[in-house]
Structures are given as structure tokens and as C-alpha cells.
Amino acid sequence: MDESQSSSANAGAGTNAAPSATRAPDAPLALRGENLVKRFGAVTALDGVSLTLGKGEILGVLGDNGAGKSTLVKILTGFHQQTDGTLYVDGEETLLRSVDHARSLGIECVYQDLALANSLSIYHNMFLNREIVRRGPFRLLDHKQMRERAAQCLDDIGVHVPSVDLPVERLSGGQRQAIAVARAVHSNAKILLLDEPLAAMGAREAGLIIDLLMRLKEKGGLSIIMIMHNYAQTLDIADRIMLMQRGRVTYEQQSALTSVAELMQIVQREYRAMRAGGAH
Ligand SMILES: Nc1ncnc2c1ncn2[C@@H]1O[C@H](COP(=O)(O)OP(=O)(O)OP(=O)(O)O)[C@@H](O)[C@H]1O
Ligand SMILES: [Mg+2]
Numbered sequence: 001m002d003e004s005q006s007s008s009a010n011a012g013a014g015t016n017a018a019p020s021a022t023r024a025p026d027a028p029l030a031l032r033g034e035n036l037v038k039r040f041g042a043v044t045a046l047d048g049v050s051l052t053l054g055k056g057e058i059l060g061v062l063g064d065n066g067a068g069k070s071t072l073v074k075i076l077t078g079f080h081q082q083t084d085g086t087l088y089v090d091g092e093e094t095l096l097r098s099v100d101h102a103r104s105l106g107i108e109c110v111y112q113d114l115a116l117a118n119s120l121s122i123y124h125n126m127f128l129n130r131e132i133v134r135r136g137p138f139r140l141l142d143h144k145q146m147r148e149r150a151a152q153c154l155d156d157i158g159v160h161v162p163s164v165d166l167p168v169e170r171l172s173g174g175q176r177q178a179i180a181v182a183r184a185v186h187s188n189a190k191i192l193l194l195d196e197p198l199a200a201m202g203a204r205e206a207g208l209i210i211d212l213l214m215r216l217k218e219k220g221g222l223s224i225i226m227i228m229h230n231y232a233q234t235l236d237i238a239d240r241i242m243l244m245q246r247g248r249v250t251y252e253q254q255s256a257l258t259s260v261a262e263l264m265q266i267v268q269r270e271y272r273a274m275r276a277g278g279a280h
Helices: 002-013 069-076 099-104 122-126 143-156 173-186 203-219 231-237 260-276
Strands: 029-040 043-054 058-063 084-089 107-110 191-195 223-227 240-245 248-254
Touching: 029 069, 029 223, 043 069, 043 084, 043 223, 043 248, 058 069, 058 231, 069 107, 069 191, 069 223, 099 107, 107 173, 122 143, 122 173, 143 173, 173 191, 173 203, 203 223, 203 231, 231 260, 240 260, 248 260
Parallel strands: 058 223, 058 240, 107 191, 191 223
Antiparallel strands: 029 043, 029 084, 240 248
């Protein structure tokens, strides 16, 4: 395949990862990053990454440890600011100043450590920092309404738990991840960023999250970027994949047009080239 062969050669040019060839040029984009660079002192974590995310699209980001995947997500979620490069949210040039700023634009992130309060109930977690309070002078929490709304929201997206009163610590890893995704979706996310949502999960638990992501996709209105490790799972879920190596995008393709074998070949070739070049 031409593209895979030329991809590594293009990687250093800073113009890699052009918008996907199979999307219509005027298709609406939820997000676009142009030549994003992030330096931490002497470390260049992102070295000119360009990416696009179409509305309703699921983009899978693959790559080795230290490739810059989490750094990219942290820029897209307003946690870090890029050293250089431009970000467009819904077509508007935007500098994301903070996580709250990104959130106000409908960008939500589910981090790997989840940030759920384990001793609190499912429904309370769903409304963490957004609690509903009753009217009146005492501003008491409206548990009844939060319970009902949480149950409704989980029901809407097909997440089944025995009771929304259960503390989160009683749930499995997969169920917890599902609650974290549900919470993000419930807060009207338009763009959902997931950093290794299936890490450390067994097949059954991973299946739960995969099904949830597929249902969210079918419902429409949500664009997703997910960092993944497993190539086969990524190709199953994502519409498109992007491979990152050493702070750059070295390959990008529609999932239907690539394969696990091809991705492994690209990674191996890069690895051999790096060793031959004596890098690191
Ligand atoms: N806050 C930071 N300060 C300094 N260096 C950092 C910081 N965050 C990330 N880095 C460095 O940037 C590079 C990319 O890290 P990043 O966490 O984005 O990789 P990753 O692709 O998510 O890796 P993994 O698969 O292990 O999660 C690494 O060399 C890392 O050490
Ligand atoms: Mg990471």
C-alpha cells in the first residue's frame, strides 16, 4: 500500500496526517488540530501533530508507550496548552485555556484513573460537582431527582446496574468505566475523549464498553477519540485509526482499509529503522 509506505517518510515533514482521504472535503469537523507541538522542557512530546475528527466519528489513536497519545488528549481537553500549533473546535480557532473551558465547549474526557468517588453511590457520582439541590433556604441535595435522572440516563444508553444507590466501589472495572462514560455523555458532551478505556479489562468487561460506545455512536451527535492498545479491538470500534510514534502521526487510515497485520508491519518497520539509526 502506497500510503503506508510513504507515511513514515512523511512523518517528519510536519504536514502528515492530512484530513482523511475518504471524507468529503466539506464534511463538518468536530475538531481539527494543525501542527500541534508540545514541549516539556527538553522533551518534545508532540512534534507537529495534525488531526481531524469528523462529527459522529470514532477515531482510534494507537502507538507505543511515550508516543505522545495522552499528551495529545490532554491538549484537546484543555489540561495542557500546546507550545505551538492551532486547534479548531467546530470550525472555530480555539485556544483551550482549561479543562472547564473545554467542557463548556462540549469536550469531555474520561481519564484512565476515572476520577470517580468510590465510596459514593452511582447516582451521586453521575452528579458529582453538578449536584441538584432543592429549592429553599437550605439548598439540600435533591437525592430523589438525582436518583431518577441517573437511572434514566443509564437506561437511555443501555448501562445496566442493580441499583443507582450502590457505591461505585461495588462495581466491576467495566461497570465503573461505563458510569464514567455515562457521566460525560450526560453532561452533554459533543466530543468525548477516552484514554485507554479498555486497559486492564477482561474480554467481557471490554465488551460492555465496546457495546456502549457502539450504542452512543448509533444515537449520533457524539464524536469520540479513544486511545487504545489493542489493534483488533480498535479496528472493530473506530471508523478511522491514527498511529503515533515518537510524537508524530506516522499513519492514518479508515479502519476498513487497513488490518492488524498492516499496522504491525508499520510499527515493526519504524522500530527497525530506529534501531538501525541508533536512535534512543
Ligand atoms: N507533564 C510532563 N512533564 C514532562 N514530560 C512529560 C509530561 N507528560 C508527558 N511527558 C513526556 O512526553 C512523552 C509522551 O508522553 P505521553 O504520556 O503523552 O505518552 P503516551 O503515548 O500516552 O504513552 P503511554 O502509552 O505510556 O500512556 C513522554 O516522553 C513523557 O515522558
Ligand atoms: Mg498515555
